[in-house]
Every structure is written in structure tokens, then in C-alpha cells.
Amino acid sequence: MLSVKELQVSVGEIEILKGISLELPAGETHVIMGPNGSGKSTLAHALVGTPGFSVTAGETWLGKTELLALEPEERANHGLALAYQNPPAIPGVAVHQLLRLARQNRDSLLGLPQLPLGLFLKELRAALSLVGLPPETIERAVHDGMSGGERKRLELAQLMVLKPECIILDEIDSGLDVDGLRLVGEAVGEMRRSNPSLCVLVITHYDRLLEVLPPDRVHVLQAGHIVRSGDASLAREIQKHGYR
Amino acid sequence: MATASYTPPPYQYGFADPELYQARTQPGLTEEVVREISGLKDEPVWMLEQRLRALKTFQEKPVPSWGADLSAINFDDITYFLRAHDSAERSWDEVPEKIKETFERIGVPQAEREYLAGSGAQYDSESVYHNLSEEWKVRGVIFCDLDTALREHSELVQRYFGTLVPAADNTFAALNSAVWSGGSFVYVPEGVHVTMPLQAYFRINAQKAGQFERTLIIVESGANVHYVEGCSAPSYSAGSLHAAVVEVFAAPGARVRYTTVQNWSDNVYNLVTKRARAQAGATVEWVDCNLGSCVTMKYPAVQLVGEGAHAEVLSLALAGPGQHQDAGSKIHHLAPNTTSTVTSKSVSFGGGRSSYRGLVVGNRASKGMRSRVVCDALLIDGVSRSDTYPTIDIAQPDSTVEHEASVSAIAEAQLSYLRSRGLTEAEAASLVVHGFLEPVVKQLPMEFAIEMNRLIELQMEGSVG
Numbered sequence: 001m002l003s004v005k006e007l008q009v010s011v012g013e014i015e016i017l018k019g020i021s022l023e024l025p026a027g028e029t030h031v032i033m034g035p036n037g038s039g040k041s042t043l044a045h046a047l048v049g050t051p052g053f054s055v056t057a058g059e060t061w062l063g064k065t066e067l068l069a070l071e072p073e074e075r076a077n078h079g080l081a082l083a084y085q086n087p088p089a090i091p092g093v094a095v096h097q098l099l100r101l102a103r104q105n106r107d108s109l110l111g112l113p114q115l116p117l118g119l120f121l122k123e124l125r126a127a128l129s130l131v132g133l134p135p136e137t138i139e140r141a142v143h144d145g146m147s148g149g150e151r152k153r154l155e156l157a158q159l160m161v162l163k164p165e166c167i168i169l170d171e172i173d174s175g176l177d178v179d180g181l182r183l184v185g186e187a188v189g190e191m192r193r194s195n196p197s198l199c200v201l202v203i204t205h206y207d208r209l210l211e212v213l214p215p216d217r218v219h220v221l222q223a224g225h226i227v228r229s230g231d232a233s234l235a236r237e238i239q240k241h242g243y244r
Numbered sequence: 245m246a247t248a249s250y251t252p253p254p255y256q257y258g259f260a261d262p263e264l265y266q267a268r269t270q271p272g273l274t275e276e277v278v279r280e281i282s283g284l285k286d287e288p289v290w291m292l293e294q295r296l297r298a299l300k301t302f303q304e305k306p307v308p309s310w311g312a313d314l315s316a317i318n319f320d321d322i323t324y325f326l327r328a329h330d331s332a333e334r335s336w337d338e339v340p341e342k343i344k345e346t347f348e349r350i351g352v353p354q355a356e357r358e359y360l361a362g363s364g365a366q367y368d369s370e371s372v373y374h375n376l377s378e379e380w381k382v383r384g385v386i387f388c389d390l391d392t393a394l395r396e397h398s399e400l401v402q403r404y405f406g407t408l409v410p411a412a413d414n415t416f417a418a419l420n421s422a423v424w425s426g427g428s429f430v431y432v433p434e435g436v437h438v439t440m441p442l443q444a445y446f447r448i449n450a451q452k453a454g455q456f457e458r459t460l461i462i463v464e465s466g467a468n469v470h471y472v473e474g475c476s477a478p479s480y481s482a483g484s485l486h487a488a489v490v491e492v493f494a495a496p497g498a499r500v501r502y503t504t505v506q507n508w509s510d511n512v513y514n515l516v517t518k519r520a521r522a523q524a525g526a527t528v529e530w531v532d533c534n535l536g537s538c539v540t541m542k543y544p545a546v547q548l549v550g551e552g553a554h555a556e557v558l559s560l561a562l563a564g565p566g567q568h569q570d571a572g573s574k575i576h577h578l579a580p581n582t583t584s585t586v587t588s589k590s591v592s593f594g595g596g597r598s599s600y601r602g603l604v605v606g607n608r609a610s611k612g613m614r615s616r617v618v619c620d621a622l623l624i625d626g627v628s629r630s631d632t633y634p635t636i637d638i639a640q641p642d643s644t645v646e647h648e649a650s651v652s653a654i655a656e657a658q659l660s661y662l663r664s665r666g667l668t669e670a671e672a673a674s675l676v677v678h679g680f681l682e683p684v685v686k687q688l689p690m691e692f693a694i695e696m697n698r699l700i701e702l703q704m705e706g707s708v709g
Binding site: 048049050051071072073075076077081082084087088090091092093097098099101102103105106141158162 | 665668683
């Protein structure tokens, strides 16, 4: 499970998150909604440890591991993975190069033997196919020259290959068409099947994503605080009436 | 990015042999030193006279202050000539054991066996080994050190030596012309295509030593050759000086590729003048990779003097802690329909500094000329630096000149993305750098591409993360 306690995060001199608490039990899907600038992406980046997002107070636990003391790569190797809203392009670095290294590091932390290259590539191809990307994508440079939709799909495929314990989807729905949205549901469903205790934290503006990713809880983030929490009906209510 | 603590990079070739020399001049540069060098080599009078004129030129010229900081070079402290062995052997078995071991550790004899048409090895001032396979000898190809060439092919040497890079060209060309020793001589007769590379490896062993090799490459009409040079030195705290001059002559329709993998230790000042002249329909390519040294100033040049001649420069620089790579190119379009392409990629990390300094000139004769210059710089962190100094001087209305420069702003977003996927900071930096340089590295022959990737890896290791 993912447990966030009284988390305060600043960017530069400005405090963005002013004490956030969140309990995301194993196997559940939670949604964070909120107006622009409310701190949704800041929460995502603070959790994965992006430099520049400084945590000034609070705790974050993934299972029995306190994440905040760990380097970003250690958090990832412990099973935390973020699908970026705007992932950067990395020219000249092939998708398989990045994921092979990432997966090796994750497996080695878990004490698993190194996956033979053939099996790894098979898994990677299967993940790409599930998100609707052609097999040649393994040789392409990460996000380089890719459309917005392709980037989102590749982010999802990466999460699948990394076998995470907890995933954060940061506005995965922006830039995706209806088919793309459906694939998000299928990809997360597939990850759940292989790991029933997977925690899913979804950051979105819109409830259309929630049709393919039915949430257990919905939290409304406003001005750095979680102001309301509720079940899926809260998302529909917000969609209808706004954040007020 | 987390605070990157610096540990010195594990420079692999930093070992040194004991300093045992058959001959060495006193430190410092005087007329006596120049006479002694020429005398030890038993040179013709014209060469001694040329050296003495060059010495005078050197003494009159200031050390350039427009580029990298050279103020720490103490010319009186440098030893200008060191002879370890009195002849360039044709067999590794003849090379003194200690020196042979050094080159074996670097992998020179092995490379020759595996993929070279010929190979040379210079140790401090002089060549200790030079060999060209029989296949090319019988076709009239000459590959030897320049001292040997001056004895055995003196007419050719006299005809070309210093005609493209005269002593007065610049301070370090003057210095080289006064005290030059060793370097390669390559001659490829008309129509001969040397299909495997010729390689020369330059090693500085002594402390506070100067290496001043002089290379002359003459490629006749329709012939082609690929010449490769590599270099390294022990990691001493005292500075050494490497000031080479290279002159390349490409006759009509000839094709010359000159590849450099510069891997000096970080106490070497590397100040080199490289220039080629391409006649009608000839192609000259400089593939210039600068990984080592504390300061490099080097701008391989091509004079396109015949119609349709083509120049290609691929420049790659990696500037780590304490390094300043000031590299680039100079292209002179002096005939109709000449073309040039310059691609420069530089990476700065750990406080290193890289500069691209480039010149494209087109005169009135260069009707229909085309030139394209692309410079990309990658900054791995906020403490490193990159500069671009392009100069374009075209006196020809009928010309196409493009210049693109980009600095991939600090790669922090890429690095933090990769780390959030589970890669260590060092793994992430290495991937980003390899990816960035890939378009240049893939131009290298496979063996050199592998070597280059390995050297990049070694240099990044320990400096990032």
C-alpha cells in the first residue's frame, strides 16, 4: 500500500502542497482531481523524487519502505513508477536500452535472476502490442519524434515492463483518443492481473478516464490541500458542477 | 539533480615507464636545442635552416590569448626531444621490451593484426615501430615515420613540407616547425584504394615532455585512404605539451579520411594545427574526437581549391572536470561548386567546458558553393559550460550557407526521468551522452566505434553520480 502522511512540498520558495495525507490500500485505484495549479503533478513528482520538488515535512511509505529518504532510482527499484504527463525525448537512446537497464535494476533489488534477453524482449513486445504500438518501437529512441498519443502509450508500456507495486498516472488521458483511453483501462487491468496488490493513483481533470479505470476513492485537491474525499460519485458530481 | 560529488575519472592509460632515454635535450628551447635535434637526426641542411627560421618566428609570436587559457604553459620547463630507441622497427619483436609492453597494454599490435593495413607507434619524440603490410607496399603505398621519409623520400617531403601549414601560420605551428620529430608520412599513388585503415599511435611517456610530431599525407588522383590516430599519456601532475602539425594533400578525385581519437591524460595541452587541401572532385573528411587533455585547441581545416571538392568535418568533444575542449573547423571555399558539411557534438559535464569555434569562408571564385554547419551541445549539469563561436565570411552571392546551433539545455529533465525509471545517476548520464553522440560515433569504423564508446564510458564513470 501507499501511505502519504502530512506531506508538504515546495518548489523553489513556494509551498505547493500544504500537508497531504492519503491511504491507498493494496489493490485499489484512487483518483486525485483538482483544478489547474492545485498541486496534482507536484504530488506525483514529489513521490518519485524529481529534483526541484523539495519535501519539507511528512512521510511517504510504499509498503514497509519509507520513500523520502531514497534516491529516485531506489524508489523506482522498490516498485514506484510514474507515467509522465510530458515525458522528455531522449535522442539516440532506444526503448529497449532504457527498459533493459531499468528492469535489471528492479529485478536485482527484488533478488530475482536477470531475465534472459529473449524473454525480456518478448515481454516488451507484448506490452507494446497491448498499448497499440508496433514492435519496431523497441528500436526507436525514447519519445523522440513521437506524437503526444504515442508518448502516453509508451509510458504505459514502460510501466508494464517494470512490474511495479504502485503506479501514478499523471494526466494519462490528455492527448489520448477514445481508443487510447480504452487501452489505458486494458493495460492497467493487465498489470492488476499479474499483480493483484498493485496500487493505482490516477491524476486527472476529467471523469471520462474513470469509465475505464473505475476508482475506489476520489480525492479533490485544491490549493495544496485535499478538501474532499469520496467514492466514484464524487467525480461525477465534480464533472457536473465543477470544483466550486 | 542530486549533488554530484567529483572523484577523478579512472584514466586507463595513466601508467608510466621509467624514463630511460638514449638521448634527450636539456629542458627549454634554444637554438642549440634545435641544432641538437637536427644533428641527432642527421638531417639535410635545408631542414635545419627551416627549423632555425621557424624558431625565430616562434620567439617573435605571442602565445594566443583569444581561446583557451594557455598561461600555465612554461616553455622553459619542457623537454623538447626524447629518444627512447634509435630506429623505427618493422617488427614488434625488435622494439625494446618495456616499450612493447606499453603498446600492448594499449592494444596497438593487436589492432594491427586484426584490422589495419599498416600501423605505426611513436614513443615521446620518435617512432619506435612502423609497418605496412606487403600487399600495399607492392602497390607503391608508402607509410613510415616522417624522419625516415626525410631520408628515403626527401624529394617528396621537400616538395610538400610546410607548404600548407607554414611556420608563420600560428605560434604552435612555428614551434612544431622548429622542433618537429616523428609523425607519419603517407603516400598513396594514383588510383590506389587502400581499403583498410592505416593507424598511428602516439604516446607521451616522460614528465614535462613535449611531443611535436609532424604528419604529411599525400594522396594522388583517384586514390583513397583512411588514416587513424590515437594517443595517450601517463597521468602526471605536471603538464606536457603536444603540438602537432598535419598537412593533407588530396589530388583531383582523391578521397582522404583522417580520424583522431584524442585521449591524452588530463595534464596534456593539446594544440594542434591540421589542414588539408582538396583539389577538383576530391573529398577530405576529418573525424575529430576529443576526449582527453586539459586543454585542446584544434580546428581541422580544409581548403577546397578545385571545382566540386568536398569537405566533411565530424567533431566530437567530451569535456569533463578541469577540461576545456576548444575545437571546431575551418573551411575555405575557393573554387566553384565546392561543398562542405560540419557536424559538431559536444558534451560538458562536471564543470568541463567545450567550445565550438568554426569558420566558413567563400571567395569570389566559389560560385555555387554550399555549406552546412550543425553544432549541438549537451550540458549535463549547471556547473558546466558550452560556447559557440561561428564565423561566416562569404564574398559570393551565389552560395548556400546554413548554420544551426543548439544547446540541449541542461539534461536534467532527461536524467531525472531516467532515474525515476530506476537507473542510477551514472547510468542515466551515460545513456544520455551515448544517445547524443550516437550520430557521430556510428560514422566510425566498427572497431573505433566500440573503442570510442568504451572511452566515453570510462571518462564519464566516477565523474557523474
